[in-house]
Amino acid sequence: MECANLQVPRRGDGYQTPAKRSVHNDQPASEIRSMQKRVRELGLGDWDDVRVFLAVTRSGSFSRAAEMLGATQSTVSRRIQSLEERLGAKLFDRHAQGMRPTPAARAVIRRAELMETQAQSIERALVGSDMETQGSVRVTGTEGILSCWLVPRLQPFREDFPEIRIELIIADKPLNLGAREADIALRFGEPADPRLISRELGQVHFGLFAARTYLERCGQPESFTDLRDHAILNHSNYYDADTDDVWRRLIDDHAQLPLHTNSSISYLHAVRHGLGIGLLPLYIDGVAPELVSLDLNIGYVRDLFMVTHRETDKRARIQALTQYVKTLAEQGLHHWFL
Template sequence: MSQHRIDDWDDLRFFLAAARAGSFMRAADDLRTNQTTVGRRIERLEAGLGVKLFDRVGRAMRVTPAGQNLLAMAEAMEEAAGNIERDLAGHDRELAGEVTIAAPEGLASFALTRWLADFRLRYPRITLRIKVSNQVVDLRTRQADMALQLAIPLDPRAVGVKVGTFRVHPFGSHEYLTRAGTPAGLDDLARHDLLDHWGYAALPGFDQWRRLTADHPRVVFATDSARVYLEAARAGLGIAFLPVYYARSMDNLRELDLGLSVAMPLWLVSHSETNGAARVQAVFRYLRERFADPEEKRFS
Protein backbone atom coordinates (compact mmCIF):
# COMPACT_ATOMS: atom_id res chain seq x y z
CA MET A 1 0.00 0.00 0.00
CA SER A 2 1.35 3.43 -0.94
CA GLN A 3 1.98 6.13 1.64
CA HIS A 4 0.04 9.41 1.80
CA ARG A 5 -3.29 7.79 1.13
CA ILE A 6 -6.76 8.52 2.50
CA ASP A 7 -8.68 5.27 2.69
CA ASP A 8 -11.96 6.86 3.82
CA TRP A 9 -12.67 10.47 2.89
CA ASP A 10 -15.16 10.67 5.74
CA ASP A 11 -12.16 10.62 8.12
CA LEU A 12 -11.57 14.24 7.08
CA ARG A 13 -14.88 15.17 8.65
CA PHE A 14 -13.66 13.82 11.98
CA PHE A 15 -10.35 15.63 11.55
CA LEU A 16 -12.11 18.95 10.89
CA ALA A 17 -14.32 18.51 13.93
CA ALA A 18 -11.36 17.71 16.20
CA ALA A 19 -9.29 20.59 14.88
CA ARG A 20 -12.13 23.05 15.44
CA ALA A 21 -13.17 21.69 18.83
CA GLY A 22 -9.65 21.40 20.23
CA SER A 23 -10.32 17.98 21.77
CA PHE A 24 -11.57 14.57 20.75
CA MET A 25 -14.23 14.67 23.47
CA ARG A 26 -15.85 17.88 22.23
CA ALA A 27 -15.51 16.70 18.63
CA ALA A 28 -17.36 13.54 19.60
CA ASP A 29 -20.19 15.62 21.06
CA ASP A 30 -20.39 17.71 17.88
CA LEU A 31 -20.49 14.60 15.71
CA ARG A 32 -22.88 12.76 18.02
CA THR A 33 -20.52 9.85 18.43
CA ASN A 34 -18.01 8.79 21.10
CA GLN A 35 -14.44 9.81 21.84
CA THR A 36 -13.06 6.36 20.95
CA THR A 37 -14.51 6.55 17.44
CA VAL A 38 -13.01 10.01 16.89
CA GLY A 39 -9.60 8.82 18.08
CA ARG A 40 -9.75 5.73 15.87
CA ARG A 41 -10.66 7.79 12.80
CA ILE A 42 -7.81 10.26 13.41
CA GLU A 43 -5.31 7.45 13.94
CA ARG A 44 -6.36 5.83 10.66
CA LEU A 45 -5.99 9.15 8.85
CA GLU A 46 -2.54 9.70 10.33
CA ALA A 47 -1.47 6.18 9.39
CA GLY A 48 -2.68 6.58 5.83
CA LEU A 49 -1.01 9.95 5.33
CA GLY A 50 2.12 9.01 7.26
CA VAL A 51 2.11 12.22 9.32
CA LYS A 52 1.19 13.27 12.84
CA LEU A 53 -1.81 15.61 12.84
CA PHE A 54 -2.24 16.43 16.54
CA ASP A 55 -0.05 16.96 19.58
CA ARG A 56 -1.56 16.42 23.01
CA VAL A 57 -1.21 19.46 25.28
CA GLY A 58 -2.69 18.57 28.64
CA ARG A 59 -6.30 17.61 27.90
CA ALA A 60 -6.36 19.58 24.68
CA MET A 61 -5.25 18.62 21.18
CA ARG A 62 -3.12 21.03 19.15
CA VAL A 63 -2.89 20.75 15.38
CA THR A 64 0.65 20.08 14.14
CA PRO A 65 2.21 21.98 11.19
CA ALA A 66 1.34 19.03 8.92
CA GLY A 67 -2.13 19.13 10.36
CA GLN A 68 -2.40 22.86 9.61
CA ASN A 69 -1.61 22.17 5.95
CA LEU A 70 -4.23 19.44 5.85
CA LEU A 71 -6.73 21.69 7.66
CA ALA A 72 -6.55 24.34 4.94
CA MET A 73 -7.11 21.78 2.20
CA ALA A 74 -9.86 19.97 4.09
CA GLU A 75 -11.72 23.26 4.66
CA ALA A 76 -11.47 24.00 0.93
CA MET A 77 -12.93 20.55 0.20
CA GLU A 78 -15.70 21.17 2.71
CA GLU A 79 -16.55 24.47 1.04
CA ALA A 80 -16.62 22.83 -2.41
CA ALA A 81 -18.90 20.07 -1.13
CA GLY A 82 -21.22 22.69 0.36
CA ASN A 83 -21.31 24.55 -2.95
CA ILE A 84 -22.29 21.33 -4.74
CA GLU A 85 -25.08 20.64 -2.25
CA ARG A 86 -26.40 24.20 -2.46
CA ASP A 87 -26.27 24.19 -6.25
CA LEU A 88 -28.13 20.90 -6.51
CA ALA A 89 -30.61 21.93 -3.85
CA GLY A 90 -31.30 25.14 -5.72
CA HIS A 91 -31.75 23.23 -8.96
CA ASP A 92 -34.21 20.87 -7.30
CA ARG A 93 -36.21 23.85 -6.01
CA GLU A 94 -36.57 25.27 -9.50
CA LEU A 95 -39.64 24.54 -11.62
CA ALA A 96 -37.36 23.64 -14.50
CA GLY A 97 -35.75 20.59 -16.02
CA GLU A 98 -36.89 17.19 -17.25
CA VAL A 99 -39.53 14.95 -15.70
CA THR A 100 -40.15 11.44 -17.02
CA ILE A 101 -43.57 9.80 -16.71
CA ALA A 102 -43.95 6.09 -17.39
CA ALA A 103 -47.37 5.04 -18.67
CA PRO A 104 -49.03 2.35 -20.79
CA GLU A 105 -49.43 3.32 -24.43
CA GLY A 106 -53.16 3.98 -24.20
CA LEU A 107 -52.89 6.33 -21.24
CA ALA A 108 -49.90 8.06 -22.80
CA SER A 109 -51.71 8.55 -26.12
CA PHE A 110 -55.27 9.32 -25.08
CA ALA A 111 -54.84 11.03 -21.72
CA LEU A 112 -51.39 12.48 -21.05
CA THR A 113 -50.73 13.97 -24.47
CA ARG A 114 -54.09 15.77 -24.43
CA TRP A 115 -53.02 17.66 -21.32
CA LEU A 116 -49.53 18.68 -22.44
CA ALA A 117 -50.43 22.02 -23.98
CA ASP A 118 -52.13 23.20 -20.79
CA PHE A 119 -49.22 21.91 -18.72
CA ARG A 120 -46.73 23.84 -20.87
CA LEU A 121 -48.65 27.05 -20.28
CA ARG A 122 -48.39 26.55 -16.53
CA TYR A 123 -44.81 25.27 -16.41
CA PRO A 124 -42.96 26.43 -19.54
CA ARG A 125 -39.53 25.48 -18.15
CA ILE A 126 -40.40 21.87 -17.37
CA THR A 127 -39.81 19.37 -20.17
CA LEU A 128 -41.91 16.22 -20.01
CA ARG A 129 -40.62 12.87 -21.19
CA ILE A 130 -43.16 10.06 -21.56
CA LYS A 131 -41.80 6.53 -21.36
CA VAL A 132 -44.31 4.14 -22.90
CA SER A 133 -44.23 0.87 -21.00
CA ASN A 134 -46.78 -1.80 -20.22
CA GLN A 135 -44.50 -3.10 -17.46
CA VAL A 136 -44.11 -1.68 -13.96
CA VAL A 137 -40.94 0.43 -14.01
CA ASP A 138 -38.41 0.68 -11.19
CA LEU A 139 -38.76 4.26 -9.95
CA ARG A 140 -36.02 3.79 -7.36
CA THR A 141 -33.43 3.42 -10.13
CA ARG A 142 -34.81 6.49 -11.91
CA GLN A 143 -36.20 4.68 -14.94
CA ALA A 144 -38.88 7.35 -14.54
CA ASP A 145 -39.82 10.01 -12.00
CA MET A 146 -43.38 8.73 -11.70
CA ALA A 147 -45.68 6.20 -13.29
CA LEU A 148 -49.31 5.63 -14.15
CA GLN A 149 -49.98 1.96 -13.52
CA LEU A 150 -52.68 -0.58 -12.77
CA ALA A 151 -50.61 -2.63 -10.35
CA ILE A 152 -50.83 -1.72 -6.67
CA PRO A 153 -47.46 -0.26 -5.58
CA LEU A 154 -45.81 -2.82 -3.30
CA ASP A 155 -42.60 -0.96 -2.43
CA PRO A 156 -43.10 0.56 1.06
CA ARG A 157 -41.18 3.63 -0.11
CA ALA A 158 -43.52 4.20 -3.04
CA VAL A 159 -45.95 7.11 -2.88
CA GLY A 160 -49.10 5.93 -4.62
CA VAL A 161 -52.38 7.77 -5.12
CA LYS A 162 -55.48 6.30 -6.73
CA VAL A 163 -56.47 8.76 -9.45
CA GLY A 164 -59.31 6.90 -11.11
CA THR A 165 -60.79 3.64 -12.31
CA PHE A 166 -59.62 1.87 -15.44
CA ARG A 167 -62.65 0.28 -17.11
CA VAL A 168 -62.63 -2.09 -20.10
CA HIS A 169 -65.72 -3.17 -22.06
CA PRO A 170 -66.38 -4.90 -25.41
CA PHE A 171 -66.76 -2.65 -28.45
CA GLY A 172 -67.44 -3.20 -32.11
CA SER A 173 -67.56 -0.84 -35.06
CA HIS A 174 -70.90 0.03 -36.64
CA GLU A 175 -69.61 -1.45 -39.89
CA TYR A 176 -68.72 -4.78 -38.28
CA LEU A 177 -71.95 -5.05 -36.28
CA THR A 178 -74.02 -4.28 -39.37
CA ARG A 179 -72.23 -7.02 -41.25
CA ALA A 180 -72.00 -9.69 -38.51
CA GLY A 181 -74.90 -8.78 -36.24
CA THR A 182 -74.89 -7.53 -32.66
CA PRO A 183 -74.24 -10.17 -29.99
CA ALA A 184 -76.80 -10.25 -27.18
CA GLY A 185 -74.60 -12.07 -24.67
CA LEU A 186 -71.35 -13.91 -24.15
CA ASP A 187 -72.64 -17.07 -25.78
CA ASP A 188 -73.19 -15.16 -29.02
CA LEU A 189 -69.46 -14.27 -29.19
CA ALA A 190 -68.74 -17.80 -30.44
CA ARG A 191 -70.09 -16.65 -33.81
CA HIS A 192 -68.04 -13.46 -33.92
CA ASP A 193 -64.48 -12.46 -34.72
CA LEU A 194 -62.49 -11.35 -31.68
CA LEU A 195 -59.49 -9.03 -31.45
CA ASP A 196 -56.96 -9.62 -28.67
CA HIS A 197 -54.40 -7.44 -26.92
CA TRP A 198 -51.31 -9.32 -25.71
CA GLY A 199 -50.87 -6.86 -22.86
CA TYR A 200 -53.96 -8.27 -21.15
CA ALA A 201 -52.13 -11.54 -20.52
CA ALA A 202 -50.09 -9.98 -17.70
CA LEU A 203 -52.78 -7.84 -16.09
CA PRO A 204 -54.79 -8.87 -13.05
CA GLY A 205 -58.55 -8.83 -13.47
CA PHE A 206 -58.57 -10.02 -17.10
CA ASP A 207 -59.09 -13.73 -16.34
CA GLN A 208 -62.51 -13.90 -18.01
CA TRP A 209 -61.20 -12.30 -21.20
CA ARG A 210 -58.14 -14.57 -21.23
CA ARG A 211 -60.32 -17.68 -20.89
CA LEU A 212 -62.60 -16.43 -23.64
CA THR A 213 -59.81 -15.80 -26.14
CA ALA A 214 -57.88 -18.96 -25.21
CA ASP A 215 -60.79 -21.21 -26.22
CA HIS A 216 -62.23 -19.06 -28.99
CA PRO A 217 -61.92 -20.38 -32.57
CA ARG A 218 -62.07 -16.94 -34.21
CA VAL A 219 -59.42 -14.71 -32.65
CA VAL A 220 -58.52 -13.08 -35.96
CA PHE A 221 -56.13 -10.39 -34.78
CA ALA A 222 -53.75 -9.65 -31.88
CA THR A 223 -51.26 -6.90 -31.06
CA ASP A 224 -49.35 -5.39 -28.15
CA SER A 225 -50.11 -1.79 -29.22
CA ALA A 226 -53.10 0.03 -27.76
CA ARG A 227 -53.35 2.38 -30.73
CA VAL A 228 -53.12 -0.44 -33.29
CA TYR A 229 -55.71 -2.41 -31.30
CA LEU A 230 -58.08 0.55 -31.39
CA GLU A 231 -57.59 1.09 -35.12
CA ALA A 232 -58.23 -2.60 -35.82
CA ALA A 233 -61.57 -2.31 -34.01
CA ARG A 234 -62.45 0.90 -35.81
CA ALA A 235 -61.59 -0.74 -39.14
CA GLY A 236 -64.24 -3.39 -38.51
CA LEU A 237 -62.02 -6.44 -37.98
CA GLY A 238 -64.09 -7.73 -35.08
CA ILE A 239 -65.05 -7.18 -31.45
CA ALA A 240 -62.37 -5.74 -29.17
CA PHE A 241 -62.05 -5.38 -25.41
CA LEU A 242 -61.24 -1.69 -25.16
CA PRO A 243 -60.61 0.81 -22.36
CA VAL A 244 -63.76 2.87 -21.92
CA TYR A 245 -61.93 6.16 -21.38
CA TYR A 246 -61.05 6.47 -25.05
CA ALA A 247 -63.28 3.97 -26.86
CA ARG A 248 -66.46 5.83 -25.89
CA SER A 249 -65.17 8.93 -27.66
CA MET A 250 -64.90 7.14 -31.02
CA ASP A 251 -67.97 7.87 -33.14
CA ASN A 252 -67.81 4.66 -35.16
CA LEU A 253 -67.56 2.32 -32.13
CA ARG A 254 -70.50 0.90 -30.22
CA GLU A 255 -70.22 -0.29 -26.63
CA LEU A 256 -71.66 -3.78 -26.04
CA ASP A 257 -73.40 -4.89 -22.84
CA LEU A 258 -72.43 -8.56 -22.69
CA GLY A 259 -71.79 -9.04 -18.98
CA LEU A 260 -68.06 -8.81 -19.66
CA SER A 261 -66.09 -5.98 -18.08
CA VAL A 262 -63.03 -5.06 -16.03
CA ALA A 263 -62.74 -2.25 -13.47
CA MET A 264 -59.35 -1.67 -11.86
CA PRO A 265 -57.89 1.18 -9.79
CA LEU A 266 -55.51 3.45 -11.67
CA TRP A 267 -52.48 4.56 -9.64
CA LEU A 268 -50.18 7.54 -9.94
CA VAL A 269 -46.93 6.50 -8.25
CA SER A 270 -43.66 8.21 -7.35
CA HIS A 271 -40.83 7.13 -5.04
CA SER A 272 -39.91 8.77 -1.76
CA GLU A 273 -36.19 8.57 -2.56
CA THR A 274 -36.46 10.40 -5.88
CA ASN A 275 -39.53 12.66 -5.73
CA GLY A 276 -38.17 15.60 -3.74
CA ALA A 277 -37.47 17.92 -6.68
CA ALA A 278 -39.94 20.76 -7.12
CA ARG A 279 -40.44 19.96 -10.81
CA VAL A 280 -41.38 16.34 -10.00
CA GLN A 281 -43.80 17.46 -7.31
CA ALA A 282 -45.35 19.98 -9.71
CA VAL A 283 -46.02 17.32 -12.36
CA PHE A 284 -47.39 14.88 -9.77
CA ARG A 285 -49.71 17.55 -8.37
CA TYR A 286 -50.83 18.60 -11.86
CA LEU A 287 -51.75 15.04 -12.87
CA ARG A 288 -53.68 14.51 -9.65
CA GLU A 289 -55.65 17.68 -10.35
CA ARG A 290 -56.44 16.68 -13.91
CA PHE A 291 -57.69 13.24 -12.94
CA ALA A 292 -59.76 14.78 -10.12
CA ASP A 293 -61.29 17.49 -12.33
CA PRO A 294 -65.12 17.09 -12.22
CA GLU A 295 -65.20 17.57 -15.99
CA GLU A 296 -62.81 14.64 -16.45
CA LYS A 297 -65.33 11.81 -16.22
CA ARG A 298 -63.48 9.21 -18.27
CA PHE A 299 -61.87 7.63 -15.21
CA SER A 300 -64.77 7.82 -12.77
Protein backbone atom coordinates (compact mmCIF):
# COMPACT_ATOMS: atom_id res chain seq x y z
CA MET A 1 0.00 0.00 0.00
CA GLU A 2 1.51 3.30 -1.09
CA CYS A 3 0.71 5.32 2.02
CA ALA A 4 0.85 2.64 4.72
CA ASN A 5 3.41 4.53 6.83
CA LEU A 6 2.38 8.10 6.19
CA GLN A 7 2.65 10.52 9.13
CA VAL A 8 0.12 13.35 9.32
CA PRO A 9 0.56 16.50 11.41
CA ARG A 10 -2.31 16.83 13.88
CA ARG A 11 -3.52 19.31 16.41
CA GLY A 12 -1.63 19.52 19.69
CA ASP A 13 2.06 19.14 20.57
CA GLY A 14 3.24 21.85 18.19
CA TYR A 15 0.52 21.87 15.50
CA GLN A 16 -1.74 24.89 15.24
CA THR A 17 -4.92 24.84 13.25
CA PRO A 18 -4.81 27.51 10.51
CA ALA A 19 -7.10 30.45 11.02
CA LYS A 20 -10.46 30.09 9.32
CA ARG A 21 -10.90 32.07 6.15
CA SER A 22 -14.03 33.55 4.79
CA VAL A 23 -14.74 31.92 1.44
CA HIS A 24 -17.55 32.15 -1.00
CA ASN A 25 -19.84 29.16 -0.58
CA ASP A 26 -20.69 28.25 -4.16
CA GLN A 27 -21.12 24.51 -3.59
CA PRO A 28 -24.80 23.50 -3.81
CA ALA A 29 -26.32 22.52 -0.48
CA SER A 30 -27.90 19.49 -2.16
CA GLU A 31 -24.44 18.22 -3.15
CA ILE A 32 -23.20 18.56 0.44
CA ARG A 33 -26.27 16.76 1.84
CA SER A 34 -25.84 13.97 -0.69
CA MET A 35 -22.18 13.60 0.29
CA GLN A 36 -23.04 13.56 4.00
CA LYS A 37 -25.57 10.79 3.36
CA ARG A 38 -22.89 8.74 1.58
CA VAL A 39 -20.55 9.23 4.54
CA ARG A 40 -23.24 8.05 6.98
CA GLU A 41 -24.05 5.00 4.88
CA LEU A 42 -20.61 4.02 3.59
CA GLY A 43 -18.14 5.79 5.87
CA LEU A 44 -15.11 7.69 4.59
CA GLY A 45 -13.54 4.50 3.29
CA ASP A 46 -9.79 3.98 2.81
CA TRP A 47 -7.83 5.39 5.79
CA ASP A 48 -4.86 6.27 3.55
CA ASP A 49 -7.14 8.48 1.46
CA VAL A 50 -8.45 10.14 4.62
CA ARG A 51 -4.99 10.90 6.05
CA VAL A 52 -3.99 12.43 2.70
CA PHE A 53 -7.18 14.52 2.83
CA LEU A 54 -6.27 15.77 6.32
CA ALA A 55 -2.71 16.57 5.25
CA VAL A 56 -3.92 18.68 2.30
CA THR A 57 -6.48 20.42 4.51
CA ARG A 58 -3.82 21.32 7.10
CA SER A 59 -0.97 22.21 4.75
CA GLY A 60 -2.99 24.03 2.08
CA SER A 61 -1.32 22.41 -0.93
CA PHE A 62 -0.69 19.06 -2.58
CA SER A 63 3.08 19.62 -2.65
CA ARG A 64 3.39 20.46 1.06
CA ALA A 65 1.10 17.55 1.96
CA ALA A 66 3.30 15.22 -0.12
CA GLU A 67 6.39 16.48 1.72
CA MET A 68 4.76 15.94 5.12
CA LEU A 69 3.64 12.43 4.21
CA GLY A 70 6.83 11.32 2.48
CA ALA A 71 4.82 10.66 -0.70
CA THR A 72 4.80 12.08 -4.21
CA GLN A 73 2.51 14.88 -5.31
CA SER A 74 0.92 12.59 -7.90
CA THR A 75 0.05 10.08 -5.14
CA VAL A 76 -1.59 12.83 -3.11
CA SER A 77 -3.56 14.03 -6.13
CA ARG A 78 -4.65 10.48 -7.00
CA ARG A 79 -5.87 9.73 -3.48
CA ILE A 80 -7.82 12.98 -3.25
CA GLN A 81 -9.44 12.16 -6.60
CA SER A 82 -10.32 8.67 -5.31
CA LEU A 83 -11.94 10.12 -2.19
CA GLU A 84 -13.88 12.70 -4.23
CA GLU A 85 -15.22 9.94 -6.49
CA ARG A 86 -16.26 7.84 -3.50
CA LEU A 87 -18.03 10.76 -1.81
CA GLY A 88 -19.44 12.25 -5.01
CA ALA A 89 -18.30 15.77 -4.16
CA LYS A 90 -15.43 18.12 -4.91
CA LEU A 91 -13.22 18.58 -1.83
CA PHE A 92 -10.75 21.33 -2.79
CA ASP A 93 -10.70 24.50 -4.90
CA ARG A 94 -7.41 25.76 -6.31
CA HIS A 95 -6.49 29.37 -5.49
CA ALA A 96 -3.38 31.56 -5.61
CA GLN A 97 -1.93 30.25 -2.33
CA GLY A 98 -2.74 26.57 -2.88
CA MET A 99 -5.75 24.35 -2.21
CA ARG A 100 -8.78 25.58 -0.27
CA PRO A 101 -11.27 23.11 1.28
CA THR A 102 -14.77 23.32 -0.19
CA PRO A 103 -17.85 23.44 2.05
CA ALA A 104 -18.21 19.70 1.40
CA ALA A 105 -14.69 19.09 2.70
CA ARG A 106 -15.28 21.20 5.80
CA ALA A 107 -18.44 19.19 6.47
CA VAL A 108 -16.45 15.95 6.92
CA ILE A 109 -13.23 17.24 8.54
CA ARG A 110 -14.43 16.44 12.06
CA ARG A 111 -15.36 12.87 11.09
CA ALA A 112 -11.97 12.45 9.42
CA GLU A 113 -10.19 13.69 12.56
CA LEU A 114 -12.14 11.20 14.69
CA MET A 115 -11.07 8.45 12.31
CA GLU A 116 -7.46 9.66 12.70
CA THR A 117 -7.71 9.60 16.50
CA GLN A 118 -9.12 6.07 16.50
CA ALA A 119 -6.41 4.82 14.13
CA GLN A 120 -3.65 6.33 16.26
CA SER A 121 -5.19 4.91 19.44
CA ILE A 122 -5.22 1.42 17.92
CA GLU A 123 -1.61 1.81 16.78
CA ARG A 124 -0.46 2.98 20.20
CA ALA A 125 -2.27 0.09 21.90
CA LEU A 126 -0.52 -2.41 19.64
CA VAL A 127 2.78 -0.67 20.19
CA GLY A 128 2.31 -0.76 23.96
CA SER A 129 1.98 -4.55 23.92
CA ASP A 130 5.40 -5.00 22.32
CA MET A 131 7.82 -6.13 25.03
CA GLU A 132 10.76 -7.08 22.82
CA THR A 133 13.97 -5.05 22.95
CA GLN A 134 14.26 -4.89 19.20
CA GLY A 135 13.09 -2.65 16.38
CA SER A 136 13.35 1.12 15.96
CA VAL A 137 13.15 3.90 18.52
CA ARG A 138 12.68 7.43 17.18
CA VAL A 139 14.40 10.14 19.19
CA THR A 140 13.83 13.83 18.53
CA GLY A 141 15.71 16.83 19.85
CA THR A 142 17.78 19.80 18.84
CA GLU A 143 20.75 19.33 16.56
CA GLY A 144 23.18 20.17 19.35
CA ILE A 145 21.86 17.81 22.03
CA LEU A 146 21.52 14.87 19.63
CA SER A 147 24.69 15.34 17.56
CA CYS A 148 27.09 16.62 20.22
CA TRP A 149 25.86 14.87 23.36
CA LEU A 150 23.82 11.75 22.58
CA VAL A 151 25.48 10.33 19.46
CA PRO A 152 29.05 10.24 20.87
CA ARG A 153 27.75 8.19 23.81
CA LEU A 154 25.61 5.58 21.99
CA GLN A 155 28.15 2.81 21.40
CA PRO A 156 27.72 1.12 24.83
CA PHE A 157 23.95 1.07 24.26
CA ARG A 158 24.53 -0.48 20.85
CA GLU A 159 26.62 -3.23 22.43
CA ASP A 160 23.93 -4.01 25.03
CA PHE A 161 20.98 -3.82 22.62
CA PRO A 162 22.23 -4.72 19.12
CA GLU A 163 18.72 -5.32 17.78
CA ILE A 164 17.45 -1.80 18.60
CA ARG A 165 17.77 0.71 15.78
CA ILE A 166 17.83 4.37 16.81
CA GLU A 167 16.33 6.93 14.43
CA LEU A 168 17.35 10.53 15.17
CA ILE A 169 15.00 13.32 14.12
CA ILE A 170 16.48 16.82 14.35
CA ALA A 171 13.76 19.31 15.23
CA ASP A 172 13.83 22.65 17.03
CA LYS A 173 10.06 22.53 17.58
CA PRO A 174 8.26 19.76 19.50
CA LEU A 175 7.04 16.79 17.48
CA ASN A 176 3.73 15.06 18.23
CA LEU A 177 4.55 12.01 20.35
CA GLY A 178 0.87 11.01 20.44
CA ALA A 179 0.92 10.63 16.66
CA ARG A 180 4.21 8.68 16.94
CA GLU A 181 6.21 11.28 15.06
CA ALA A 182 8.81 10.30 17.68
CA ASP A 183 9.02 7.95 20.67
CA ILE A 184 11.37 9.96 22.88
CA ALA A 185 11.98 13.70 22.93
CA LEU A 186 14.92 15.50 24.52
CA ARG A 187 13.57 18.98 25.14
CA PHE A 188 14.68 22.15 26.80
CA GLY A 189 11.64 23.02 28.91
CA GLU A 190 8.89 20.84 30.36
CA PRO A 191 5.77 20.25 28.21
CA ALA A 192 2.34 20.95 29.70
CA ASP A 193 0.47 18.11 27.96
CA PRO A 194 -0.76 15.70 30.69
CA ARG A 195 -0.53 12.78 28.26
CA LEU A 196 3.25 13.14 28.24
CA ILE A 197 5.70 11.79 30.83
CA SER A 198 8.55 14.19 31.59
CA ARG A 199 11.78 13.18 33.28
CA GLU A 200 14.10 16.02 34.26
CA LEU A 201 17.65 15.15 33.24
CA GLY A 202 19.25 18.23 34.75
CA GLN A 203 20.32 21.75 33.94
CA VAL A 204 22.66 22.17 30.99
CA HIS A 205 25.13 24.98 31.68
CA PHE A 206 26.65 26.96 28.83
CA GLY A 207 29.91 28.88 28.65
CA LEU A 208 31.94 31.01 26.27
CA PHE A 209 34.49 29.16 24.12
CA ALA A 210 37.02 30.16 21.48
CA ALA A 211 39.60 28.50 19.28
CA ARG A 212 43.29 28.94 20.14
CA THR A 213 43.82 30.44 16.68
CA TYR A 214 41.27 33.15 17.45
CA LEU A 215 42.82 33.94 20.87
CA GLU A 216 46.30 34.11 19.36
CA ARG A 217 45.02 36.56 16.77
CA CYS A 218 42.71 38.69 18.91
CA GLY A 219 43.75 38.09 22.51
CA GLN A 220 41.75 36.56 25.37
CA PRO A 221 39.02 38.65 27.05
CA GLU A 222 39.42 38.90 30.81
CA SER A 223 36.04 40.50 31.57
CA PHE A 224 32.63 41.07 30.02
CA THR A 225 33.73 44.60 29.17
CA ASP A 226 36.54 43.14 27.06
CA LEU A 227 33.98 41.23 24.97
CA ARG A 228 32.99 44.50 23.31
CA ASP A 229 36.21 44.32 21.31
CA HIS A 230 35.71 40.72 20.20
CA ALA A 231 33.73 38.95 17.50
CA ILE A 232 30.70 37.14 18.96
CA LEU A 233 28.90 34.37 17.05
CA ASN A 234 25.12 34.25 17.42
CA HIS A 235 22.88 31.16 17.48
CA SER A 236 19.22 32.04 16.91
CA ASN A 237 18.01 29.27 19.23
CA TYR A 238 19.96 30.77 22.13
CA TYR A 239 18.51 34.18 21.41
CA ASP A 240 14.88 33.03 21.02
CA ALA A 241 14.94 30.88 24.18
CA ASP A 242 16.70 33.46 26.37
CA THR A 243 13.87 34.31 28.77
CA ASP A 244 16.33 35.83 31.26
CA ASP A 245 17.91 38.14 28.63
CA VAL A 246 21.38 36.77 29.43
CA TRP A 247 22.45 36.19 25.83
CA ARG A 248 20.38 39.01 24.37
CA ARG A 249 22.13 41.63 26.49
CA LEU A 250 25.43 40.52 25.00
CA ILE A 251 24.22 40.25 21.40
CA ASP A 252 21.98 43.31 21.07
CA ASP A 253 23.90 46.22 19.54
CA HIS A 254 27.18 44.29 19.60
CA ALA A 255 29.58 45.77 17.06
CA GLN A 256 31.08 42.51 15.78
CA LEU A 257 28.61 39.76 14.85
CA PRO A 258 30.24 37.96 11.91
CA LEU A 259 27.89 34.94 11.96
CA HIS A 260 24.23 34.21 12.75
CA THR A 261 22.89 30.66 12.32
CA ASN A 262 20.20 28.26 13.54
CA SER A 263 22.47 25.23 13.03
CA SER A 264 24.38 23.96 16.06
CA ILE A 265 26.87 22.08 13.89
CA SER A 266 27.62 25.13 11.74
CA TYR A 267 27.92 27.19 14.92
CA LEU A 268 30.40 24.74 16.45
CA HIS A 269 32.50 24.66 13.28
CA ALA A 270 32.55 28.46 13.19
CA VAL A 271 33.96 28.55 16.73
CA ARG A 272 36.47 25.77 16.00
CA HIS A 273 37.77 27.59 12.92
CA GLY A 274 38.33 30.86 14.73
CA LEU A 275 35.51 33.04 13.40
CA GLY A 276 34.78 34.34 16.89
CA ILE A 277 33.72 33.56 20.44
CA GLY A 278 30.69 31.28 20.85
CA LEU A 279 28.30 30.18 23.57
CA LEU A 280 28.41 26.38 23.89
CA PRO A 281 27.18 23.76 26.38
CA LEU A 282 29.87 22.57 28.77
CA TYR A 283 29.58 19.01 27.43
CA ILE A 284 31.12 20.26 24.18
CA ASP A 285 34.59 19.45 25.50
CA GLY A 286 33.82 15.81 24.73
CA VAL A 287 33.41 16.70 21.04
CA ALA A 288 35.81 19.63 20.68
CA PRO A 289 38.44 19.33 23.44
CA GLU A 290 40.75 21.70 21.58
CA LEU A 291 38.49 24.70 22.31
CA VAL A 292 39.44 27.04 25.15
CA SER A 293 36.82 27.68 27.82
CA LEU A 294 36.89 31.34 28.78
CA ASP A 295 36.75 32.11 32.49
CA LEU A 296 33.61 34.23 32.14
CA ASN A 297 30.44 32.83 33.71
CA ILE A 298 27.67 34.21 31.55
CA GLY A 299 24.97 32.40 33.55
CA TYR A 300 23.14 30.83 30.59
CA VAL A 301 21.32 27.66 31.77
CA ARG A 302 18.67 25.43 30.14
CA ASP A 303 16.52 22.77 31.84
CA LEU A 304 16.66 19.50 29.88
CA PHE A 305 13.80 16.98 29.97
CA MET A 306 13.32 13.54 28.45
CA VAL A 307 9.72 13.14 27.29
CA THR A 308 7.68 10.09 26.30
CA HIS A 309 3.97 9.42 25.71
CA ARG A 310 1.97 7.59 28.39
CA GLU A 311 0.58 5.10 25.87
CA THR A 312 4.00 4.03 24.55
CA ASP A 313 6.30 4.63 27.53
CA LYS A 314 6.17 0.97 28.67
CA ARG A 315 7.39 -0.39 25.36
CA ALA A 316 10.51 -2.44 26.14
CA ARG A 317 12.83 -0.85 23.60
CA ILE A 318 11.73 2.64 24.60
CA GLN A 319 12.30 1.85 28.26
CA ALA A 320 15.76 0.50 27.47
CA LEU A 321 16.82 3.74 25.81
CA THR A 322 15.17 6.09 28.33
CA GLN A 323 16.97 4.30 31.18
CA TYR A 324 20.27 4.55 29.33
CA VAL A 325 19.81 8.29 28.64
CA LYS A 326 18.87 8.86 32.29
CA THR A 327 22.07 7.09 33.36
CA LEU A 328 24.13 9.23 30.95
CA ALA A 329 22.68 12.39 32.46
CA GLU A 330 23.41 11.19 35.99
CA GLN A 331 27.01 10.44 35.03
CA GLY A 332 27.42 13.99 33.72
CA LEU A 333 25.90 15.79 36.70
CA HIS A 334 29.27 16.49 38.29
CA HIS A 335 30.57 18.23 35.18
CA TRP A 336 28.10 19.84 32.81
CA PHE A 337 24.67 18.74 34.08
CA LEU A 338 24.38 20.63 37.34
